[in-house]
Amino acid sequence: MNAETSPILRIESVAKSFGPVTAVDGVSIDVRENEFFALLGPSGCGKTTLLRMLAGFETPNAGRILLDGRDISPLPPEKRPLNLMFQSYALFPHMSVRQNLAYGLEMERLEKAEIRRRVDETLSTTDLTQFADRKPDQLSGGQKQRVALARALVKRPKVLLLDEPLGALDKKLREKMQLELKRMQHEAGITFVIVTHDQEEALVMADRMAILKDGRLLQVGTPEAIYERPADRFVANFIGVMNFIDGRVGEGGLFEAEGLRLALADAGPGPATLAIRPENVALGALGEGLAGTIADIAYHGLDRVLHVKTAASPVPLQIRVPVSGTATHQVGDALSLRIDPARCRLFAGAAA
Incomplete structure (x- = not known):
């Protein structure tokens, strides 16, 4: 996808409060055409409220929502060229898969030939043609998920909104459907905005993602950029696994913690937290790095995670x-850990 693609959806300083509680606090985001965009954050961060405002089920207290340059904030849900797919799927149990897909088009009073053409095309895109005549109770969880997605896609919305669409699936099927969703989004050529609390899900599927906390936007970027260059300690801790070492930066950019000294470029003096991913910590010869002792070992198939006690942190480093x-x-084995300053992030200030 071209990074210069103009935004199809623009969220401008949107805010929403429920009584004294601020659910969304002045959020601004641009979503590009044909992009798979994820809204990510812990429970209560405001991501679902933001999605509901996009869909028209909540009205912003401030700000605007623009679709193709047009302010859709005052429009009711049925007047917006967006479609919202819920986690519950909400399929009509008495209708076949084909009838479920056709229902929304029939309500728009399209011609029968056009309805059949679009339904057949969408069944093919979502790999459901062989299940077209089955009822929902004859389908697996993954098949029901695809039917719900197909029913949303068949109406050809400019933007498809998905609220935790894989939440009801077991882990193995969920992982399979992540790739399926990405494939179907690419083939349909429709902009997807997905809400999830699952960081791995966002990393796998999203072209870009926004990290929210307490109603505020913390960072927007590609999964790789956010994983490698988190904007603050919260984002670093929320996305993936991160080791934190609290210390102080002295003159000349020298970071010091108990048992550890690292020269860092462009680091200002004062309290600071060093952050490094487990895969970026190397083992060295004893006596050449940060001394530690293995407290625990976790087997993960392709690798093991060593939990190492050090003087630099009250929590074992991974x-x-x-x-x-x-x-x-x-x-109980003694280790020496080599930390490359180039693979670290430094966050100024004392730990919260």
């Missing part, structure tokens, strides 16, 4: 090591 390596590790 280090990923490949299972295929020749080294064997035991709880």
